[in-house]
Amino acid sequence: MPSFDYIRPILLLLGSNVFMTFAWYGHLKFGNKSLMLVILVSWLIAFFEYCLAVPANRYGHEVYSAAQLKTIQEVITLVVFAGFSVAYLGEKITINHAVGFAMICGGAFFVFKGPL
Numbered sequence: 001m002p003s004f005d006y007i008r009p010i011l012l013l014l015g016s017n018v019f020m021t022f023a024w025y026g027h028l029k030f031g032n033k034s035l036m037l038v039i040l041v042s043w044l045i046a047f048f049e050y051c052l053a054v055p056a057n058r059y060g061h062e063v064y065s066a067a068q069l070k071t072i073q074e075v076i077t078l079v080v081f082a083g084f085s086v087a088y089l090g091e092k093i094t095i096n097h098a099v100g101f102a103m104i105c106g107g108a109f110f111v112f113k114g115p116l
Contacts, residue, residue: 009060013073014053017080019049026080036059071111077106 023045027038049089060069078101085091110116 003061005059008066009056009069010072010076012059013055013076014080016049016052016056017073018074019045019052019068021080021084023049025084025089067111071108073107075108 023042026045027033027042032036056073057069060072064072082093082097082101086093
């Protein structure tokens with residue numbers, strides 16, 4: 001079983017990405033609100049994103065390379081965004097989305113595989 005040092009940055013990045021997704025896309029359900037208001041609310045939400053992302057990267061860099069951390073973050077972003085777009089925005093994930101996401105995850109495999 002991996003040590004908590006490997007799991008902690010993943011959990012922090014997961015939380016960070018939930019905040020990030022709401023900050024960037026949550027306002028789409030409120031198209032009638034002023035742009036300035038949604039920018040301010042998004043900044044407030046993003047503050048909590050940063051409170052998780054910065055320690056995630058600091059702790060994570062002790063056990064992962066920067067490229068591995070970024071790859072983990074991107075895969076988590078896709079998973080969180082896919083769930084968010086279906087559950088919150090009511091959008092559907094199409095086969096094209098699934099294939100594209102799978103290709104990105106395939107790229108992540110090579111980042112963690114090591115030298116060929």
